[in-house]
Amino acid sequence: MTARGGEEVRRRNLGAVLREVHLGGPVSRSVLAGRLDLNRSTIMALTAELTAAGLVTEDAPADTGRAGRPSLVVSPASRRCYVLAFDVAVDRLVAARVGLGGVVLARREAVRPRTGVDLGDVVGVLARFGRDLLDPDATCVGIGASYCGMVRRADGMVRYGPHLGWQDQAFGPALAAGLGLALPVEVGNEAHLGAVAEHLRGAGVGHRNLVYLHGDVGVGGGIIVGGRLLDGDGGYGCEVGHMLVNPFDGRPCLCGSRGCLEAEVGEQALLEHAGRAGELVGRAGVGAVVALADGGDPAAREALDRIGDWLGVGVVNLINLFNPGLVVFGGVLRDLYRGTAEPVRRRIDRHVLPVSRERVRLATSALADDATLAGAAELAFAALLEDPMTAVR
Amino acid sequence: MTARGGEEVRRRNLGAVLREVHLGGPVSRSVLAGRLDLNRSTIMALTAELTAAGLVTEDAPADTGRAGRPSLVVSPASRRCYVLAFDVAVDRLVAARVGLGGVVLARREAVRPRTGVDLGDVVGVLARFGRDLLDPDATCVGIGASYCGMVRRADGMVRYGPHLGWQDQAFGPALAAGLGLALPVEVGNEAHLGAVAEHLRGAGVGHRNLVYLHGDVGVGGGIIVGGRLLDGDGGYGCEVGHMLVNPFDGRPCLCGSRGCLEAEVGEQALLEHAGRAGELVGRAGVGAVVALADGGDPAAREALDRIGDWLGVGVVNLINLFNPGLVVFGGVLRDLYRGTAEPVRRRIDRHVLPVSRERVRLATSALADDATLAGAAELAFAALLEDPMTAVR
The missing domain is CATH 1.10.10.10 (Winged helix-like DNA-binding domain superfamily/Winged helix DNA-binding domain)
Structure with a gap:
């Protein structure tokens, strides 16, 4: 013994x-x-x-x-030991070589069309990026990928990715085969990985309990409970975007339900409320509405107040349930939160229990657009950090 | 080393x-x-x-x-090694001698009037019970207490206990002094402890992720994430009763907010909807409404459907956030859930993501009225199980 x-x-x-x-x-x-x-x-x-x-x-x-x-x-030894990290977001595909210590040594990026891109296309682009990024003078110790949908961690299967129209696609194995490095590809949900990255290297360093909300077209979440990511029985926990915030006459959601947080505060809701649905789109569109409101546009201001009220309902519930030290807004929610901080705060003041309100702080992501990629890199480094000698043997 | x-x-x-x-x-x-x-x-x-x-x-x-x-x-060695466990619920005060292995060896119980009972009265009754329960031929290794409100674990302070009208009361130290055993009293929130007990000894054995909802006058919660109780930064997590389920025109809640789950599904809401507010009260009152609905009373049936719909909204959010294997209804929610299973299930079918719905099971508490007491006993045994030899020395 x-x-x-x-x-x-x-x-x-x-x-x-x-x-x-x-x-x-x-x-x-x-x-x-x-x-x-x-x-x-x-x-x-x-x-x-x-x-x-x-x-x-x-x-x-x-x-x-x-x-x-x-x-x-x-x-x-950042230049001798690295991982490949990938990020499949709604708008873009990113790949990077990330050295031990978390330093991005090289990266490739492509704009991704919003619809009609199947597994083969995505894997083709990422595998090419990955092979370009290899360093023959150093050791690749792992591969991690962030995906904008629900993922089964055990085998890298995308169970449900409505924004790309994927269902039950074997993304991890397909990317591993495309790369041909004899290493598995660990796949995680983008918001989960963003939360891990903010916790380890971003706004959440030192916090044992934090909630990370990630805005893309929809809203994802990653929640750190006692220093660990909440994953749930199948790895599908933290679905903050599908909290039912509007139980009656809610907006339809891509998931098939109505009144979900992401239906009420997502990009589409904002652009429609602001009367800009045909005209603006994506991250830039959200930024434009916030800028319009700052400039005094009443429709944009009203749209943000309405969105902020719903976002506040969601944040209230998360604070009362998790008693976190920090709530982080990431992805496109960084822009959105800047435009809605006041109505969000109003809901918090009205509905959060004083014992939980007395400590919580709200912040935007420190890692900005690289939070999910950084999380994918941490996923790839995990086996090495668990057992360094076995991983490099 | x-x-x-x-x-x-x-x-x-x-x-x-x-x-x-x-x-x-x-x-x-x-x-x-x-x-x-x-x-x-x-x-x-x-x-x-x-x-x-x-x-x-x-x-x-x-x-x-x-x-x-x-x-x-x-x-x-259940008869040689025991703890004292206490339960301060809205309606009753319970004390028990619980042997190693979790067996209740002896107990005392008193009905508690619903209002106007201050710290001194409660501690007086419990301390007398506790001294009665001591066994001079065995070793008391710890003391635990369950309280129906928010508790600061570190020092046993009741931060907020609206149902008894307590705020910032040093319950743990007062009970320790009253008992005079030179042992500290570990205090926990009743729903947290109910969750722990169901996880270790009840309906949740073998589940690493479960949600426990505890009904008293209000609604509390205890959530097990990855095998551990979610406590949050200050120990005030799991406040499922204060999820904001009805963001507009919600019923007023004792916490000062409106539209909280406990305001919409609590005893008072049920009795009012059923038109029995002056007539029925407490646990028995809730049971009576369920019996009336079973017997065909339309007002009782409608009240339960309305309550069940709100309860369903809360359960939807918990399943989407926690991806649990099990949701357990405890305390008075055991009766209430029996009368509302259909509307609750309807909300789940409409709003829970399929990946989370495919595994979750709903059940009533296996430990019934002793869940919170059993949780208090586990709290009292914790130090012994952490380090057996130091604890008995």
Whole structure:
């Protein structure tokens, strides 16, 4: 038992050190020892092993001006160890080579037409991007993809992606085959991955409980509960866009229901309320309505107030259910929230319980348009961070 | 490191063995070894230590009819090791001595008047019950209490208990002082504790994701996410009763808002819709309306349909957000759900996403009126199960 226990502890410690360096960036061995509550000789053995595996580098720090032998600085080997990250959004396809430490080393992007793009087309574009991005002088340790719909994590199956018209499409396996790297493709829902990225590297660092709302054409969500993503029994949790906020005479939703949050606050609702449905479209259209309202256009202002009221209802429910420290608005909701902060706040003041209201803060995404891509990269790094030595062997 | 690691592993294993026996009941050492993935000599050492501490007993099994030396059966020492559990509900005060393994060994109960009972009165009754229940021949290892309002776990402070008119009352410390046992009183919200109890011992055994709705005068909730209670930043999560289900012209709620789930489906709404507000009251009143509807009373039937529709809106949102395997109706919602299953199901069919609808099951509480008390007992046992040897020393 002791031998097995010791080996398990060592593996956990290797993962913990690599995670610190990956998420926090360069750090001295002495600081690492303090953060992980390990003694210095243990840390030295662990970082030596990670260095030998090509996962970190150890260097003398810049002159500290202090006496004594300085502690070496441990940095992620970003150029030697990387993942491929993909993002299938409604409007665009993105691929990137992301080095350990989370640095985007190279990227490719294409505008995606909104309709009539089947699995083969999408995989064809992404696989070509992916092969372009490979670095023969470094090691690719994983592949992750973000998809704008419901995904079964276990096998990368897109169960339901109404915005692209996909249903039960084996996206992960198809992309893995297209890339031909003998590595699986881990697939996640875009809002789930955006939440993870904001939690690890964005506006939510240090928060154990946060709600991330992601606007695309619809509204997705990712919710961090006690430091972990809420996934639910099948991985289909966090569907904030399909909260029933308007139980009577609600607007029809792509999901087949009526009165869902995304039907009431989505791009289409905003543009119609503002009287600009034929004229404006997409992210730019939402931005234009916010600009019009700022400029005094009464229809645009009224549309935003109406949308903001519904968005407020959704946010109220999320705060009362999750008692989060932070609510983050991402994707196109960054623009929308800037134009609706007042009606959202009004609903919060009226309906959120004081004990939950006293702490919660509202913010826009810090990672902006790269939140979902960054989340896909974290998905791809997960196995390495869990067990560094097995993953690079 | 190895010594520390080994000691940590041993402590974790002691807790794991005791938890298995506490939650699963008597079990042979060989089955334990299999479940915990430990070898038999390790299990023997662990159970010997727990036996010596008076926490379990080891006995020869009843004749198995099989050849060979049978594996000893390990049982919780329910009569030697117990906790005190308390339940402050709107209508009643309960106290119990609960033995390891979760068996209620003795109990006291009092009807509580609905208004005008201050902290001192409640603590006086409970402390007297608690002292009566002590067993001088056994060891009390913890004290837990369930309270029908919002509670700050860290210090047992009732932050907000509108049904008893309490605000910022130091309930936990007051009860600890009243009992004078030199043990702290762990206090939890009744619906949170009901959820934990159903998860560990009731309808939710084996479910990692479940939603528990608890009806008293209002509606509380406890949500298990990935096997753990959702608590949120301050411990005030799961407030399902204050989801805003009726954003316009909603009924006034005790919290000061309007249109909350508990305002729309609570006891008062039901009795008013049924035209029985002056006449019926409490749990019995809700049961009477359900009986009237079963007997063909049209006002009662209409009231239940109306309430069931709102309850359905709330349940829809919870399923879309949490993708649970199970939704459990507890407290007075057991009666109410029996009378509203059809309108609730209608809302689910119309609004829940198919990927989440395909797995979820709806059920009434298996622990019935003892769910919250059983949860309080688990709260009291938590420290012992975390670290058995420190807790009994």
